[in-house]
Amino acid sequence: MTQAPARRRTGRRQHDREIVALAVPAFGSLVAEPLFLMADTAIVGHLGTAQLAGLGVASALLMTAVSVFVFLAYATTAAVARRVGAGDLQAAIRQGMDGIWLALLLGAAVVAVVLPTASSVVDLFGASDAAAPYATTYLRISTLGIPAMLVVLAATGVLRGLQDTKTPLYVAIAGFVANGALNAGLVYGADLGIAGSAWGTVIAQWGMALVYLAVVLRGARRYGASLRPDAAGIRASAQAGVPLLVRTLSLRAILMIATAVAARLGDADIAAHQIILSLWSLLAFALDAIAIAGQAIIGRYLGAGDAQGARDACRRMVEWGIAVGVVLGILVVITRPAFLPLFTSDATVKDVALPALLIVALSQPISGIVFVLDGVLMGAGDGPYLAWAMLLTLAVFTPVALLVPVLGGGLTALWATMTLMMTVRMLTLWLRTRSGRWIVTGATR
Template sequence: MTAVPTEPTAGPPAGPSRRRHDREILALAVPAFGALVAEPLFLMADSAIVGHLGTRQLAGVGVASAALTTAAGMFVFLAYATTAAVARRIGAGDRRGAVQQGVDGLWLALGLSVPVALLTALLAPRVAEALGASPTAAPYAETYLRISALGIPAMLLLLAATGVLRGLQDTRTPLLVAVAGFTANIGLNAGLVYGAGLGVAGSAWGTVLAQTGMAAVYLVVVVRGARREGATLRPDATGIRAGARAGGPLLVRTVSLRAVLMIATAVAARLGDDQIAAHQVTMTLFSFLAFALDAIAIAGQAIIGRYLGASDVPGARAAARRMVEWGVGSGVVLGLLVVLARPLYVPLFTPDPAVQEQLSTALLLLALTQPVAGLVFVLDGVLMGAGDGPYLARAALATLAVFVPAALAVPPSGTGLAGLWWAMNLFMLVRAAFLVRRARGGSWLVTGAVRT
């Protein structure tokens, strides 16, 4: 590998044109958007269907969703680290090695998923209690958690397989799988919740079945690719350990960020059922918007990794600048949509006037921070694509240290749900400051097929 000097490069004359960057970004980001929003769309569908069962059910699913998103989401390095590593090898011209690295990621995902699923199911009551679920909402949270734990192996395999395809510059296959999975999820949930009368349990079963089907399709695609390139399907201890080491800093980064979301949910739960129900809807939209903006970041992971693997530093710099422009602009548009479309989507989540009243301010605050969120997600993806995990881990820990006291001050301050979402906005601003500082330097621009 080769580290470039810390001074920024002058610009992209030696790299592709701005128009070519746009084509590259859009070719990966547009399909990636559909694939990325699959999980929040699952949760949005669950929230919309369960919301009409009652506020207690919606509050219970809100607590369970936060726990599940954390249980699976903290292993998102299975996708992110794999994308960057595979893309570097593609840039260096080693396609067989790229696919082999992806297969090792699948074995790592399978090994991690089993204990996570068991712990989630066994600790469901304690998790609901720790997140502050009220006595009326806790039974629904426990039911949803226990059933959904069965889908965690599929969720982690989805992450790893998606990372392989993204690194290979293929985001269309994940899009097709996501569309099919979301469609199946809606049909299954509606049929099991209302048709079969299973209530919250039906919603959980519908999502588990949809996720399992998606994982099966991904495995078929990756196995066929491995055979075509001559890569072995057997587990390789060295490759699995290498994947785990590369993902370690990203795990720290993700756990820190997930802690922010868990603390926010716990604080909201202690404010009351109306507040946690409104917070659940707002967090669901937060996740949806985050994944929408992350589509550009996913393009960044794949493109930056490929450029650095090919030792094209000017191309990496120019692509990063253009993606930042796309991210901030997309954030402005999404923020406006959150505000203007409220009369259309709020009634879909809850008919309760008290919950709708709580939503009004929280949604405005969510909209306000979307341009900053666009910057944050794009730069996060750029640095992941460069393999700059250790810095991302340190920045996430520092951001957590700022957020915790701000969030814990909300209940005694009496600022309610609005105060909590002001704390969430502070969290995004601090993240932006750390990422901009790193991107302006050059220490993340390390070239070569493998970053060690």
């Protein structure tokens, strides 16, 4: 009678240690990524308004391009973790190399498309006559770093699958420091202006990619894994990534629709929406760190054939997601009066944002469940279900969001709709995990 509770407590402690060991470094590396853009913004901002506006347009395009290919990290993490669980480290590294080769091919394709069309793309996004030349310059140069950025995504997935989130943290910190130093030196020291900022970022990105490649190559030599491109493996990596690409594009569509609706509500509403969205994204980093741990841990358990271990880990991570969501919600409520003045002194914007922030705070436990279960199903390689679930969520969210300007309620109603969106996601993910259909054991799904 007493042994079963003791075993459960021991199991929970083991899961807790694994979650913390993977999630804390993952959170650090996730937070380091937007710091690249912040450093560029701070340095370029002193060159002038037109340069800063150009950076804003170009960086938005670049971040969108990279976010579309985030499946390179997610799919690679799950596939590699399964091989690790099965005890086949050679195949795990080989699987990771397929993802890296896919990243290089996709990166080369993006460069081939963007370089000759950079000016037209900038015009399409409505850059002013003053900002457009700077945006085009930054975009053309920074495009050369996209293959490196995609390699970093894929290689990060390899290391996460190998249960290593510390190396990505160290590389991200080193990359941030190098990026800041290079940008300052090239922009001001070499007097290259916004081009210097772009070149500094490209150099830092390729430096990060080379470090990752060195780590993966060392693992390949240790376990005798082939480094040559394998057409079948690359094709399999691409096929595994397609459902996750659909999922990501659907989520991006939801965020774009929300922003478009906020813009129709008025200047104060769109300003408040951007502030709240930035906070929502920051909170997502903390929850996404647990999801990343889920991808690695669940993939390993399933690869080892331990279905019960996967269920227990899933249950414990959901508890973590709820707990972290509650803490984040409380922090939002407590820091509300101090948070808004950091972004605006406009009393109208503050009045619009305050009730919407309360909704964000109350929805954090829901977000915690969503992020965790999303990571669990990614770790299980259940991409097709995630794609269909997100398409369903988009179908539910879109008409409700578009009715907000008609029915009234302003920004508060819009963020209530965002909470509805997260609730739909939670229900679809909960139903899937409860069904057990995601539990497919073995080195491959």
